Amino acid sequence: QATRPPPMLSLPDVIECGYCILQGTKKQILKVMNSGGDSSFCFSSDAQRPLPDDERELIVTPFTIKPKTFSLRSGECQDVSIVFSPEAEESYCSEVYLFCDNGDAMRYCMKGEGTAATITLASINDNVVNNDSPFMT
Numbered sequence: 001q002a003t004r005p006p007p008m009l010s011l012p013d014v015i016e017c018g019y020c021i022l023q024g025t026k027k028q029i030l031k032v033m034n035s036g037g038d039s040s041f042c043f044s045s046d047a048q049r050p051l052p053d054d055e056r057e058l059i060v061t062p063f064t065i066k067p068k069t070f071s072l073r074s075g076e077c078q079d080v081s082i083v084f085s086p087e088a089e090e091s092y093c094s095e096v097y098l099f100c101d102n103g104d105a106m107r108y109c110m111k112g113e114g115t116a117a118t119i120t121l122a123s124i125n126d127n128v129v130n131n132d133s134p135f136m137t
Contacts, residue, residue: 007072007100008036017063017084017112026084026112034072040101042069047107049099060094062086063110086114 010033020026043058043065044050057066064083072078086092091113098106121129 004102005037005074006102006104007034007039007041009034009072009098009106011080011098011106011108013108015082015108015110017082017110019113019115020084020086021117022086022089022114024085028082028084030080030082031077032072032080033077034074036074037102038071038073040069040071042099044097044099045095047097047105049105058096060096060110062092062112062114063094063096065096065110082110084110084112086112089114089116 011030015030017026017028042050045058045060055068057064058068062085064081064085066081066083067078070078070080084092092111094110096108096110098108100106123129
């Protein structure tokens, strides 16, 4: 019975997206390299092997991963886009699974921090603004 070497991906177990302003988006591109055997992959939000579908991206609120499926031969790279769009001022940690056509599944955690923007008026026409003024509300 023939066997092929398993894939070896350069994807970290924890994908840090950092801070993002509420209602905004932060996008990062991960360059995933396969230094193992040729394989096809599919992201899923569930630990069960996903059923085939035509979706090009996986949404695990507040994260979006694209592409959802891809194939890599040994030595090839694939850009994987992670978009973080927080809706609350909190820390997020969402698990996703990457299934390989050889039956293996790898678990990853995407982390991000939603933060509110704070704006302070410092000056108007080079005149310093007193933020303690009763007129500043």
